[in-house]
Structures are given as C-alpha cells and as structure tokens.
Amino acid sequence: MGEIDTSHGSIGRIGSSGLARPRHGEDTALAILRSTFGYEAFRPHQAEIVDAALAGRDVLAVMPTSAGKSICYQVPALALGGLALVVSPLISLMSDQVTALRQAGVAAACLNSALGAEERREVLSQASRGELTLLYVAPERLDDPAFLDMASGHGVALLAIDEAHCISQWGNDFRPSYQRIRSFIDALPTRPPVMALTATATQQVREDIEASLALRNPLRVVASFDRPNLSFSVERPSSRADKNAALLEFARTREDRSGIVYCMSRRAVEEVCDSLCEAGLAATRYHAGLSPEERERNQEDFLFDRKTVMVATNAFGMGIDKSNVSYVVHYNLPLSLENYYQEAGRAGRDGTRAECLLLYSPGDVHTAEFLLSRTQRDDLTPEQLQTMHEADEARLRQMVFYATTTDCLRSFILRYFGEEAPAYCGNCGNCLADFEEVDERTNALKILSCVARVRQHAIAANSPATSVGAGSLVDILRGSRAAKVLERGWDSLSTYGIMSEVPVPRIRAIIDELVFREYLTRSSGDFPTIELAGRGVVFMKGNKPFIMRIAKGKPRAPKRDERRTRKARNAGEEAPDLTPEQAELFERLRELRLSIAREQQVPPYLIFNNATLEDMCRKRPISAEDLLEVSGVGEKKAERYGQAFLDAIAQEA
Structure with missing residues (x-):
C-alpha cells in the first residue's frame, strides 16, 4: 500500500525532536485526553477500556470505525510510561497514526517493510534508549530476534493488537502471521496487559480471538455498531450506462466534498476514474496494478485534498484515517457485509454527516463469486482454504440480501452483527423511499414454474444441464430469440415468453426476493444457477400471497437553502x-x-x-x-x- 512521506525516514529520527515524554502516575487518563488530544470527555466505552489497561487487565474490544479505538491504547500508553507496542497489518494506518501523534507532540514511530534496514535499526535503537512512547509494528516484525531482544531488554508496558479479527480463520481477513503473536507474548520476560481491538467481529470470531491470544480474564466490550452520522442507500441501475449515470449525478452534486468510489476490478477503476475526470471532476485512482510511485502520489493527492474523489479497489483505504471523507460509493457489490461496513465506514470518521451509496446490479454477484472461487492463499492449508471458501460464500449471500432488501438498511447491518435494532431508522434510502406494497404472487409463480420446467425439459432430453443462470431464466421468461435459448429448445417450454411485458429489472428483483426467502437457491461457482427449493414447492401448492415493497422513485432528499452561496x-x-x-x-x-x-x-x-x-x-x-x-x-x-x-x-x- 502507498504511504505518505512521513511514514519512513523522518518518523524514526525523533531523538532530539522535543516531543512529549510519557506521562507518569500523577497525570490522570482524562487529563491526558484533554491536554494531548483536546477532548473534554471519553466517548462511550473508552474510559472503562482505558481503566482496565491501566489496572493491568486484558481487553477484547469490538468497536466500529470512528468509535475511537486508537484512544483506548494511546491514552494508557502515555499514562503508563515505558514502551507500548501496537501490532497492525496496515502500513498506511501506522503512517497516519504516527504522523497524527507527532502533530500532538507524542514520541511515536513505526517498524514495517516500508523502512530500509538502517531505518529499522535506528527505530530499534530509539526504542532501546527509551525515546519512544508508542511503536507501531507489523506482525511479521515480531519474528525478528532483534526485535524480541529489544522488547525483552527494554520491557513492554502495553501490547495493543489492532485489526484483531485477522487472527481468526472465521474472520473476513485471516492472516496466519497474527497467530504467532501469542508466541511473542509468551517469550517476553514479563507479560504486559494485552488489548485486542477490531471494528468487525461476530460472536464466533470474538471467541476465536480470545482463545488464540490466551487473553486472561479480559474486559469484553462490544460497542454498538451503529454509526448515526452515516446514511445508507442502495440503487439498482439496470445497465452499466445507467450505473455510470447514477454515479456521475451523485458525484457532481458533491464536487467540493471528499469521497471514495470503490470498484471490484482494476479495469472498472480505470474506466470510472476516466469518466469522472472527463466530466470535470477532480478524481484520481488507486489499485495494485499501478506502480508504487503512482499509488503513493495519487494517495497523497487525495489525502492532501488536491483531488476530491478517489476511485479505487479495496486495496485502498485500510487504515487511512482521513477524517473528512463525506461519501463512499460502492460501484460494485462488496464480497461481504464486513468488507462493506468497514469500507463505507471510512466516511464521516470525525462524526460529521456522510453518505454511503451502493450501486447494485445482479451481474455483480457473478463477478464476486468468480473472484472468491479464484482466491488462493499460500499461507493456508487445504482444509483452512476450504473453510475460508465456505465462509466467504455465506458472507456473500448476506451481502446480496442487503443489496436487495426493501427493509431498513441500518437495521439489516446491525442485526447481521448481532445487535438488536428498530425496524425503521428514518435515515437510510429504504426508510426515506416511497414504497408501494404489491402482491407479486402471479409473477413469482411464473418464475418458479419456469425453473421447474427447465429441469423437466433437461431430464427428458437426458441433459445434465437441469438448471440455468438468472440471465437465461430472464431470457426464457421474456421470450428471447437468443441462440442459446433456441439451441436448447427452451422456446418450447410452456413458460417461454410469459413475462414478455415485464421489465427485466422487475423480473430480476423478484428472482432476488425468491432467493432471499429461500424459495429458490442460487449455486456458487463460476456459473451460478437457479434451482427450485423445497419452500418454493410448498409455495406453488398453496395460496399464500407474495408481497413485495416496490420503490416508486428515489429516496426523499432534505431541502436545500438556495439563499446560500x-x-x-x-x-x-x-x-x-x-x-x-x-x-x-x-x-x-x-x-x-x-x-x-x-x-x-x-x-x-x-x-x-x-x-x-x-x-x-x-x-x-x-x-x-x-x-x-x-x-x-x-x-x-x-x-x-x-x-x-x-x-x-x-x-x-
């Protein structure tokens, strides 16, 4: 990942910088919060976490982006004195946080692969001389004997593990290097208080974190995942041209504000960035196919507000603490709600209002499944890889459900993470949209019947292709004369053309809803197909209505005061x-x-x-x-x- 210049070289050399030294016992945590960071009071949960760390107790904290996780270890680090280690897999996070700490007068440095050998030796030397309060370190650095010698000889007052979900194979970003943290802890002469912090973790992942790190009677804090300052919305353009138009309209009305547009592929990044630039917007790009120099230059343009829009793959933004991002747009469907909420959460980090828009099209599902099927990890065993693939498929299904639901989007997210939430938030696209309830039973039956007829036709023809993809299903229902339809004899089905007057987006929406309600199943793999489920058979035999909420138009928007400049x-x-x-x-x-x-x-x-x-x-x-x-x-x-x-x-x- 790219870094700003201060992440290497200048950050390490702080011996004579005059930065603040560690506070001592007479200074309270609240006094440090006020004098160093300028905040009058702790946010929810911060005070109890800080108190636990100062009392020498382990902590497991799950707090959403912008909840203030960094304060939870930075304040006790200053209060305890000595050296506090912060383990993070994100070079950009280290860079941002070290720069911010130095702005506040705190002696901090980082140790990662972005530094040269001489710079790494200098940082270790500073730590040994007691010149650092906080040292950010990549997990791989813990394996370095020289680092262990420094930590053992100087002593570690506090060990904070950021992005702690990386230690769990049930998490959405499993990194085996994290599982070696426990060995590092065990090798220290004196065990320090250990803090494990993450923004997203299910109950299963939380239990795995606690066991993998052997936390001792930890304070367990699971903060609300709610971000009241964020508004969520989903639009469902029917074509790529419509998607591009929707994005351009959204960005143009916010051209003086900072935003991120996430795309699933490098090609999409290039195309979207070009279209925004051609429209006169100050956009730049970021993906792994660019040279390190260009990635760093483009990232700096965005961080320094020389460019207002960053178009990027998910390679961008992990750990970027840019607080004035006013919106995040997902041009394609993310692979999981964990990824989506983490990426969308890069908006409004300072608590100001921000927008999160997902532009969803059914084709995104196929692309996502293709990407997941191609995932390879040399650091995982075959069994671990299989477990990861199964978990990935389950997470993607939930992401599709989010993109297609007409219920409150905020409630959907919170309940996914195990938090109770009201059915109406009044601040998401679905809650603000005008919906009408329509009984789509007739159309639902036509779709289910078509799926059944395709299977019967294949069995009669002794064909192994007993199911079809959603695209082919739509073609059959609308009476397409495509070669594939005619060659396979689908034009002879009784359901051929029975929905010729129904718009494609409407058919797609009903198919998605049938999958969501488990009347149909969608297979995984390179070419996902649709099959009839047991619940669908029961529905076909009964008289139950199929009520869907259909949006009449775009969500209502607050009125603007046209008298302002x-x-x-x-x-x-x-x-x-x-x-x-x-x-x-x-x-x-x-x-x-x-x-x-x-x-x-x-x-x-x-x-x-x-x-x-x-x-x-x-x-x-x-x-x-x-x-x-x-x-x-x-x-x-x-x-x-x-x-x-x-x-x-x-x-x-």
Missing part, C-alpha cells in the same frame, strides 16, 4: 447543524487549514478535523484559553496553529 451551501450540507453564518466561517477555516497543511506538507485533517472546525464555528473562541475548550484542540496544536485560527475567526466577527 454554493460553497457555503456545500459546507452547510457537510456540517448541517451549522447556521448559514457559521457555514460561511466553516468554509473560511477550511481554506486556512488547507493553506497551512500545504505549507507543512501534511494532510489537512491532521491539522484539525471537520468536527473540530465545526466546534470552532459554534464557540467562536477569542483567546488561547477559549480555543482549548474546542473539541479536538490539544495544547500542542493550540500552540502551533491556534493564533492563525483565532485571527481568522476574529476577522469574521
């Missing part, structure tokens, strides 16, 4: 709780932040995030003391940037 209106949409005057100031402060960031060559959100700028606009501080009352302004940042922002606010008075 375009930039102020966009700022107001990004920070909707601000008055028009506050929105104008928000835009001025954002421009100042960008200017300072470019001068210092750091991403703007590392100066102050959007939520902090919003709070400045509401509180309008006039002194350094007032500025420290703004959420997200710590002592070091107030010292570095405070006067410039106070002057800008005074000019708007």
Whole structure:
C-alpha cells in the first residue's frame, strides 16, 4: 500500500525532536485526553477500556470505525510510561497514526517493510534508549530476534493488537502471521496487559480471538455498531450506462466534498476514474496494478485534498484515517457485509454527516463469486482454504440480501452483527423511499414454474444441464430469440415468453426476493444457477400471497437553502447543524487549514478535523484559553496553529 512521506525516514529520527515524554502516575487518563488530544470527555466505552489497561487487565474490544479505538491504547500508553507496542497489518494506518501523534507532540514511530534496514535499526535503537512512547509494528516484525531482544531488554508496558479479527480463520481477513503473536507474548520476560481491538467481529470470531491470544480474564466490550452520522442507500441501475449515470449525478452534486468510489476490478477503476475526470471532476485512482510511485502520489493527492474523489479497489483505504471523507460509493457489490461496513465506514470518521451509496446490479454477484472461487492463499492449508471458501460464500449471500432488501438498511447491518435494532431508522434510502406494497404472487409463480420446467425439459432430453443462470431464466421468461435459448429448445417450454411485458429489472428483483426467502437457491461457482427449493414447492401448492415493497422513485432528499452561496451551501450540507453564518466561517477555516497543511506538507485533517472546525464555528473562541475548550484542540496544536485560527475567526466577527 502507498504511504505518505512521513511514514519512513523522518518518523524514526525523533531523538532530539522535543516531543512529549510519557506521562507518569500523577497525570490522570482524562487529563491526558484533554491536554494531548483536546477532548473534554471519553466517548462511550473508552474510559472503562482505558481503566482496565491501566489496572493491568486484558481487553477484547469490538468497536466500529470512528468509535475511537486508537484512544483506548494511546491514552494508557502515555499514562503508563515505558514502551507500548501496537501490532497492525496496515502500513498506511501506522503512517497516519504516527504522523497524527507527532502533530500532538507524542514520541511515536513505526517498524514495517516500508523502512530500509538502517531505518529499522535506528527505530530499534530509539526504542532501546527509551525515546519512544508508542511503536507501531507489523506482525511479521515480531519474528525478528532483534526485535524480541529489544522488547525483552527494554520491557513492554502495553501490547495493543489492532485489526484483531485477522487472527481468526472465521474472520473476513485471516492472516496466519497474527497467530504467532501469542508466541511473542509468551517469550517476553514479563507479560504486559494485552488489548485486542477490531471494528468487525461476530460472536464466533470474538471467541476465536480470545482463545488464540490466551487473553486472561479480559474486559469484553462490544460497542454498538451503529454509526448515526452515516446514511445508507442502495440503487439498482439496470445497465452499466445507467450505473455510470447514477454515479456521475451523485458525484457532481458533491464536487467540493471528499469521497471514495470503490470498484471490484482494476479495469472498472480505470474506466470510472476516466469518466469522472472527463466530466470535470477532480478524481484520481488507486489499485495494485499501478506502480508504487503512482499509488503513493495519487494517495497523497487525495489525502492532501488536491483531488476530491478517489476511485479505487479495496486495496485502498485500510487504515487511512482521513477524517473528512463525506461519501463512499460502492460501484460494485462488496464480497461481504464486513468488507462493506468497514469500507463505507471510512466516511464521516470525525462524526460529521456522510453518505454511503451502493450501486447494485445482479451481474455483480457473478463477478464476486468468480473472484472468491479464484482466491488462493499460500499461507493456508487445504482444509483452512476450504473453510475460508465456505465462509466467504455465506458472507456473500448476506451481502446480496442487503443489496436487495426493501427493509431498513441500518437495521439489516446491525442485526447481521448481532445487535438488536428498530425496524425503521428514518435515515437510510429504504426508510426515506416511497414504497408501494404489491402482491407479486402471479409473477413469482411464473418464475418458479419456469425453473421447474427447465429441469423437466433437461431430464427428458437426458441433459445434465437441469438448471440455468438468472440471465437465461430472464431470457426464457421474456421470450428471447437468443441462440442459446433456441439451441436448447427452451422456446418450447410452456413458460417461454410469459413475462414478455415485464421489465427485466422487475423480473430480476423478484428472482432476488425468491432467493432471499429461500424459495429458490442460487449455486456458487463460476456459473451460478437457479434451482427450485423445497419452500418454493410448498409455495406453488398453496395460496399464500407474495408481497413485495416496490420503490416508486428515489429516496426523499432534505431541502436545500438556495439563499446560500454554493460553497457555503456545500459546507452547510457537510456540517448541517451549522447556521448559514457559521457555514460561511466553516468554509473560511477550511481554506486556512488547507493553506497551512500545504505549507507543512501534511494532510489537512491532521491539522484539525471537520468536527473540530465545526466546534470552532459554534464557540467562536477569542483567546488561547477559549480555543482549548474546542473539541479536538490539544495544547500542542493550540500552540502551533491556534493564533492563525483565532485571527481568522476574529476577522469574521
């Protein structure tokens, strides 16, 4: 993955930087939170996790993206003194967090493959000399004897394991290197408190994490997965052209805001990025087929707000802490709800409102199944690989159900992760859409009957092809004269052409609903086919209605205040709780932040995030003391940037 320049070289050499040294016992965790990070109070669950770590107790914490997991180990690291290790598989996460910590005056560094041999030796030397408070390390580094010697000789005050779901073969990103963490812990002369943290983990994965790390009577925290500031919606374009048009319309109305568009393939990334650029949008791209230099350059353009839209495969964004992403669009269906929620969760990380849009087409399912079937892992045994494939198929089915449901999207996500949720959230595409309830029993029976007729026809012809894919099923029902239909004699079926007047998207939607209700089954593999299930046979024999909710149009959108200037209106949409005057100031402060960031060559959100700028606009501080009352302004940042922002606010008075 690409990294910003500060992730190697300069980060390691901090011996004479004057950064803050570890706090000692007389400083409370809350005092550290306020003075170093600029927050007046802990978020839900943070305080109990910090207290447990300070008491020497192990922790297993499952908290969604933006819930503040990093604070849970950064604050105790500063309070305990000594060296805190943070295990992470994500180079970009290390880079972002180390840069942010240094902005706050904390002595931090990282140790991973992006550093050269000399740089790695220097980081180890600094750690040995007690010059570091937090050291981020890739799991593979734990196998290095030199690293173990340093950790054993200097001592480890705290061990935090980020992305802890990677240790479980039931998780969505199993990494065997994580399973060696326990050996590292056992080899230390003195066992430190161990914290395992992750954003997504089912009950099975949580149990696997706890057992694999041999956590001792851990504090178990499973925070709500709900992200109230995110709105979710799904659109179902009937063609690629319609999908491109929907994306372009969405991005154009948000051209001054930062967003990510995820695509399933490198080719799609190239095509989508080109189309956005041709439309005049400031877009860039990221995928594994680009050179490391271009990936890093494009990532920096996005992080530094030189480009507002990043079009990328899922290779981008893991660990990127860019807090002002206002929207995430999935151009294709993700492989699982775990992946989707993690990627969508990169929007609104600072708590401001953000949008998450999925553009779904049935063809995405075939592509996803093809990708899963081609997954190979040299680090897994055949048995582990088979287990992973089966789990992947089950997760993909749930992702399809999400994309096709007409129920509350937020509720669907929360219940998937084992959390009770109301049936209506009032802030997702389905809850805001105008639906009509339609009894599709007749059309459902036609589809089920067609599936049965295809099977009977194949058996009579002594053909092994007793089932067909959804595309062929639609062709038969609509009376297509395609060569495949005629060659196989499907035009002789009694169900041939019986839905010729029904639009293809409507037929596809009913097929998806029949699969969701388990009246039909969809096989996996390169060429998935549709078959009649037992529940479908029962339905055909009965008189039960088949009620579906059909959307009449697009979700309702909040009305805009047309009296505002375009930039102020966009700022107001990004920070909707601000008055028009506050929105104008928000835009001025954002421009100042960008200017300072470019001068210092750091991403703007590392100066102050959007939520902090919003709070400045509401509180309008006039002194350094007032500025420290703004959420997200710590002592070091107030010292570095405070006067410039106070002057800008005074000019708007």
